[in-house]
Amino acid sequence: MSAACTVVGLAIVSEDDRIADAAGAMPASLRNDADWRRFQAELDKASLVVLGRLGHEAHANTKQRPRMVVSSRSSGLERRSDAWWWNPARLSWADALARAAPQGGIIAVPGGQGVFDLFLELGYDAFHLTRAHGVTIPNGRTLFSGLSANRTAEAVLAGRGLLPGPAETIDPAGPVTLTVWRRVRSGA
Numbered sequence: 001m002s003a004a005c006t007v008v009g010l011a012i013v014s015e016d017d018r019i020a021d022a023a024g025a026m027p028a029s030l031r032n033d034a035d036w037r038r039f040q041a042e043l044d045k046a047s048l049v050v051l052g053r054l055g056h057e058a059h060a061n062t063k064q065r066p067r068m069v070v071s072s073r074s075s076g077l078e079r080r081s082d083a084w085w086w087n088p089a090r091l092s093w094a095d096a097l098a099r100a101a102p103q104g105g106i107i108a109v110p111g112g113q114g115v116f117d118l119f120l121e122l123g124y125d126a127f128h129l130t131r132a133h134g135v136t137i138p139n140g141r142t143l144f145s146g147l148s149a150n151r152t153a154e155a156v157l158a159g160r161g162l163l164p165g166p167a168e169t170i171d172p173a174g175p176v177t178l179t180v181w182r183r184v185r186s187g188a
């Protein structure tokens with residue numbers, strides 16, 4: 001059993017809800033300095049950063065933050081030299097969390113799509129959705145699977161019981177905005 005934790009998703013998306021291009025690479029149009037600084041600050045607060053294997057391999061953990069890699073290549077949960085490796089098909093999130101972050105705190109979830117989908121089921125307490133307005137990435141990888149003009153990221157988050165705060169302009173060029181979605185707590 002671990003102490004209370006807060007699961008926070010973090011993503012920057014295009015106007016059409018894409019996190020990467022058709023080849024799975026993040027295009028320059030989604031790279032933004034203001035978002036990057038804010039993103040790094042959120043990761044600094046986390047007790048654990050949970051990300052997919054490809055993201056782990058692409059981004060060395062230079063700041064040595066506590067990291068958990070989601071992968072079918074794990075037998076359940078292992079502490080390897082580079083990170084915790086977790087296979088959700090073999091061990092529950094509760095058990096993985098109790099071992100990897102027994103102190104609780106903020107669990108940052110920076111994706112990609114499979115990991116964002118996974119935590120939709122497990123439950124986000126908050127989701128920091130940054131949007132690069134005016135950018136579209138036809139055929140790109142969507143934030144969650146199955147998104148389209150008729151099923152937007154906002155609709156999915158709302159459908160999971162999260163409510164948006166005000167959109168904050170973090171870079172007037174573009175512009176780029178940040179909306180923090182938070183779980184509605186009964187009685188709150």
Ligand SMILES: NC(=O)c1ccc[n+]([C@@H]2O[C@H](COP(=O)([O-])OP(=O)(O)OC[C@H]3O[C@@H](n4cnc5c(N)ncnc54)[C@H](OP(=O)(O)O)[C@@H]3O)[C@@H](O)[C@H]2O)c1
Pocket residue numbers: 010011012013018019020024025026030051052053054055056070071072073087088089110111112113114115118141
């Ligand atoms: N715009 C953004 O905010 C944002 C956020 C994140 C990523 N990205 C970009 O998106 C691209 C990478 O994202 P991605 O979605 O292709 O890759 P990813 O999430 O980094 O890694 C995918 C891998 O994670 C593992 N995985 C994911 N969900 C799993 C599950 N439920 N169970 C077991 N394993 C699971 C699998 O590893 P195994 O093959 O080992 O099983 C899968 O191949 C990069 O270009 C990255 O820069 C952008």
